[in-house]
Amino acid sequence: MKEDDKFYADAPYVSVKALEKGVNIIGVTRGEVTKIHHTEKLDRNEVLIVQFTEHTSGIKIRGKAEIYTHYGIIRSGDEEEGVTLIGRNEHGTENN
Secondary structure (H helix, E strand, O other), rough: OOOOHHHOOOOOOOEEEOOOOOOEEEEEEOOOOOOOOEEEEOOOOOOEEOOOOOOOEEEEEEEEEEEEEEEEEEEEEEEEEEEEEEEEEEOOOOOO
């Protein structure tokens, strides 16, 4: 295992649960130029567990999904509401 691999092995995980068919998960690179380096398509109720690494600095999600993070649960894809934080907020308290 390389030294960089050891560092990223402890990086937080993010789980994405598709709430509809055809949710797109797009991984983008780090560095001076941001590029798409990986894509996945999820069907309803499929879950993808992802992690930020030396190559991945961001994740773009297109479609209705719940994103489970250390900070709480975020719901994407609601046209009327945009992105909604549900569960715990950044202060660790419950959102209503």
